[in-house]
Structures are given as structure tokens and as C-alpha cells.
Amino acid sequence: MVSDDESTLPRRCLALYSGGLDSIVSIKLVAEMGIEVIPLYFATPFFGSQALLQPQKFIADHFKRYGIQPHVVDYTQDFIQILADPRHGYGKHFNPCIDCKIGMLSRARTLLDEMRASFVISGEVLGQRPMSQRRDAMNVIERDSGLKGLLIRPLCARHMPESIPERMGLVNRQALLGIAGRGRTIQERLALRYGLSEIPNPAGGCMLTYAQSAYKVRHTFARFAPGLPEPADLWLDVFGRKFMLDDRTALAVARNEHECDLMALLNHTGNIFLKIIDHPGPLCIMRGEAGPVNLGLAAGICLHYGKARGRSAVKALWGRSPTEMQNSMEAPILAEDTIRGLLLDVQAASGRKE
Ligand code: SF4
Structure with a gap:
């Protein structure tokens, strides 16, 4: 999708949207540059169950709260394969975070042409989470999703090598941020600036990061093995x-x-x-x-x-x-x-x- 000529690049990108603060402010930040952002909400029974069961209600709710209209992507079948045997293993419980991110971004990559978008953004922050947001893991995620140079993490982009859209002038690197670590002060300040009346929780609500739910799901996989x-x-x-x-x-x-x-x-x-x-x-x-x-x-x-x-x-x-x-x-x-x-x-x- 990316050519050498900036004028031919669609001023449109896809975003991994989780409904959490980081993904919301990342989307707002890039939209502010005059780039159209299409938010993709990846849903499975374990995260985003409401989006699968009541999609219209879910979309309307997010639009009302954050001014964001997510495209719901049913990620269940991909995720079942990932959960059964994640190449990069599980986190503390039954959460295969690195493979999960790679899978979502790979799917986003396959949608670039169809949605006439030039690149992908995600709300990840360097060092915020122990498993999937270490620098080495973030590099692996970018490489294995096939998005090398086409993935921008707007909140911590200044800690990352320059991406192709930045190099070509589509995205202004100076307007991207250099956040690192677990703090949320800057994101909360941005939320106020973007007029968000409600600041969502950072956790995102993935069931697989909770011991009891993880046990149930693991038990089900063992039962069918x-x-x-x-x-x-x-x-x-x-x-x-x-x-x-x-x-x-x-x-x-x-x-x-x-x-x-x-x-x-x-x-x-x-x-x-x-x-x-x-x-x-x-x-x-x-x-x-x-x-x-x-x-x-x-x-x-x-x-x-x-x-x-x-x-x-x-x-x-x-x-x-x-x-x-x-x-x-x-x-x-x-x-x-x-x-x-x-x-x-x-x-x-x-x-x-x-
Ligand atoms: S916490 Fe759940 S949804 Fe988030 S990356 Fe990990 S497995 Fe995927």
C-alpha cells in the first residue's frame, strides 16, 4: 500500500481499538493530524463479548462515550488456534499476549488494501506491560505481523525507529509522543484535552488474565485436546x-x-x-x-x-x-x-x- 510518493498515500490508517484509554487517545492524536482513522475492535468471548453479542449497542455506546465508531472484527476462530499453542507462550495465566497482538496486527495488515489504508496504529506504550510491551517483544510483534515500518504506536513512537509514514511526511513525528512505563498522567491529560468526560479503565477486561476464568478456559481446551x-x-x-x-x-x-x-x-x-x-x-x-x-x-x-x-x-x-x-x-x-x-x-x- 505504501509507495514512494506521499501524494499517492491514502490519508487513512487502521487502529487497534480496545476501548481503553491508550487506544482512544492514540486514535485522537492521529486523527488530529488530518488522517482518517478506522478503529478495529477485535472481539472474542474472552474480551469484547458484548461486541459479539450486541454489536449495534456496543458501537452506539462507544460512539456516545468517546466519539469513536468501532468496526467489530470477530477474532474468535483465529484466537482459538492461538490459545491452543502460542509460539511465544502464555503470560501469568492463560493469556497469550504476544501471539494475540501478532494475530490482531496480522489481520489488520490483511485489511489495509481492502480498507484503502496506509498503515496501522496501536495504543501500546513501551514498558507498560511486562509481557507484550517490552522493547524486544514490541519489535517481534511488529516483525511477525508483517507490518515492519508500517506500525506506529503514537504514544511511544519517539522511542521507536522512524516508520515509513513518518519518513514520507504523512505522519508528523514531532506530534507523536515519547511516553514509557506504567503511568497514565499524560494519557489522562490528553483525555481531558479531547473532551472525554469519562476515562476508561486501562485493563481492557481480558478474562484470560484472571486466574479463575483462565482456569475454566484452560480446562475446556484440555477437555477437547x-x-x-x-x-x-x-x-x-x-x-x-x-x-x-x-x-x-x-x-x-x-x-x-x-x-x-x-x-x-x-x-x-x-x-x-x-x-x-x-x-x-x-x-x-x-x-x-x-x-x-x-x-x-x-x-x-x-x-x-x-x-x-x-x-x-x-x-x-x-x-x-x-x-x-x-x-x-x-x-x-x-x-x-x-x-x-x-x-x-x-x-x-x-x-x-x-
Ligand atoms: S490481555 Fe488478552 S486481549 Fe490483551 S493481548 Fe493479552 S490475550 Fe490478547
């Missing part, structure tokens, strides 16, 4: 309490109304939805062997977490879609020990393994 789980299997690690009814059958039980609403959107082939009839209670999703034994266990667990807990002769409804739960069965009262025995013991396991 040497094959790979489907996205639908992994969504059951995102919401609710997780139970293993047998080696091949998982059950997720919503913990609150919000989770019930989101789980009702997981209309994937192979899911069995359950709820208790005539009593408030959680929505549950089972995947695996849907025989009478597992359905009975699932109904009993569903009953346990609802308002009809402890009542006998209560019925559960189940079906393959949340809007078509037409089958009914009695929900048995299960002993506390039985329920505890089936719960994926996240806390104990994370203490041992993470």
Missing part, C-alpha cells in the same frame, strides 16, 4: 457457574438477570437451554450428552439456584433454543454434596494450577 473446542463450548466459560455433568457435558448456570439476558443470545447449535417453570430462576445451558441422566442433573442444578429451591414436584422446561423450550421434566432435588461435586471447582483449582 488434541482437538479444539468450538466457540459455543468456550462461551460456557464466560457466563455463569460452570458444572461438569460428566467428562463431555458442561452446564452453565446464570448468576443474575444480566447473565440470563446474555446467555439467551447464545443460540448455538448443540446448546440445550433449561429453566424452571413458574418460578423465577436462572437460565441454564447444557452442551454435550443430552441423555436423561444429564438432563435430570441439569434440571436439579437449575432448581437449586432458583426461588423454588427445596420444593418437590417442580418442573423444568428445556429445548434447543431459548424461545422454544417445549419439553418438560421433573426437576429433582439434589443433595448439596452432589451439586458441589459437579461444580468446576474454580477457586481450588486456580489455587493449585495458576
Whole structure:
């Protein structure tokens, strides 16, 4: 996309947009130079779940808050491959940050021509994160994504070699910054300058950086090895309490109304939805062997977490879609020990393994 003549370069770039402060101010900084910035929001069940489940709401929300209209990129399939065997390993938990960044930037590179853009920007800051924002890791990310010379990190660009768009005069290097380290003072000052009324958290909310969630996801990958789980299997690690009814059958039980609403959107082939009839209670999703034994266990667990807990002769409804739960069965009262025995013991396991 980049030629030797600046006049032929589209004044347009792609941005990795995470919804965090650094990516927001990077976008504003480059847009201020008169360059059109197309923000790409890479989403998987583990980060950006709302963008996948309710994309219109997500986009409208970010536009209202930050004046940014992200393009949602479903990164789930790429990410499943990366998670199974990351070339650069995992961070503290099950987060393959270096490979994750390489994968996102590689995907962005493939979109350059299609979106008629000249280069890519990202909100990374030198030395801000231990794994993926060390200088050596940042060099590897730039090289392995195929974006050598075409990746600008506006917040720390002055610590980096000059990029092609800077050399060719498309981007003014003097207007780029030289931030390093974990502080956020400069970014917060910039946020005020750009009129942001709300300063987002820096963490970005990747589930895989949390011990308990990471354990659940790791467990799912181990269960399917040497094959790979489907996205639908992994969504059951995102919401609710997780139970293993047998080696091949998982059950997720919503913990609150919000989770019930989101789980009702997981209309994937192979899911069995359950709820208790005539009593408030959680929505549950089972995947695996849907025989009478597992359905009975699932109904009993569903009953346990609802308002009809402890009542006998209560019925559960189940079906393959949340809007078509037409089958009914009695929900048995299960002993506390039985329920505890089936719960994926996240806390104990994370203490041992993470
Ligand atoms: S924290 Fe999660 S989303 Fe961010 S780079 Fe690491 S794996 Fe990717």
C-alpha cells in the first residue's frame, strides 16, 4: 500500500481499538493530524463479548462515550488456534499476549488494501506491560505481523525507529509522543484535552488474565485436546457457574438477570437451554450428552439456584433454543454434596494450577 510518493498515500490508517484509554487517545492524536482513522475492535468471548453479542449497542455506546465508531472484527476462530499453542507462550495465566497482538496486527495488515489504508496504529506504550510491551517483544510483534515500518504506536513512537509514514511526511513525528512505563498522567491529560468526560479503565477486561476464568478456559481446551473446542463450548466459560455433568457435558448456570439476558443470545447449535417453570430462576445451558441422566442433573442444578429451591414436584422446561423450550421434566432435588461435586471447582483449582 505504501509507495514512494506521499501524494499517492491514502490519508487513512487502521487502529487497534480496545476501548481503553491508550487506544482512544492514540486514535485522537492521529486523527488530529488530518488522517482518517478506522478503529478495529477485535472481539472474542474472552474480551469484547458484548461486541459479539450486541454489536449495534456496543458501537452506539462507544460512539456516545468517546466519539469513536468501532468496526467489530470477530477474532474468535483465529484466537482459538492461538490459545491452543502460542509460539511465544502464555503470560501469568492463560493469556497469550504476544501471539494475540501478532494475530490482531496480522489481520489488520490483511485489511489495509481492502480498507484503502496506509498503515496501522496501536495504543501500546513501551514498558507498560511486562509481557507484550517490552522493547524486544514490541519489535517481534511488529516483525511477525508483517507490518515492519508500517506500525506506529503514537504514544511511544519517539522511542521507536522512524516508520515509513513518518519518513514520507504523512505522519508528523514531532506530534507523536515519547511516553514509557506504567503511568497514565499524560494519557489522562490528553483525555481531558479531547473532551472525554469519562476515562476508561486501562485493563481492557481480558478474562484470560484472571486466574479463575483462565482456569475454566484452560480446562475446556484440555477437555477437547488434541482437538479444539468450538466457540459455543468456550462461551460456557464466560457466563455463569460452570458444572461438569460428566467428562463431555458442561452446564452453565446464570448468576443474575444480566447473565440470563446474555446467555439467551447464545443460540448455538448443540446448546440445550433449561429453566424452571413458574418460578423465577436462572437460565441454564447444557452442551454435550443430552441423555436423561444429564438432563435430570441439569434440571436439579437449575432448581437449586432458583426461588423454588427445596420444593418437590417442580418442573423444568428445556429445548434447543431459548424461545422454544417445549419439553418438560421433573426437576429433582439434589443433595448439596452432589451439586458441589459437579461444580468446576474454580477457586481450588486456580489455587493449585495458576
Ligand atoms: S490481555 Fe488478552 S486481549 Fe490483551 S493481548 Fe493479552 S490475550 Fe490478547
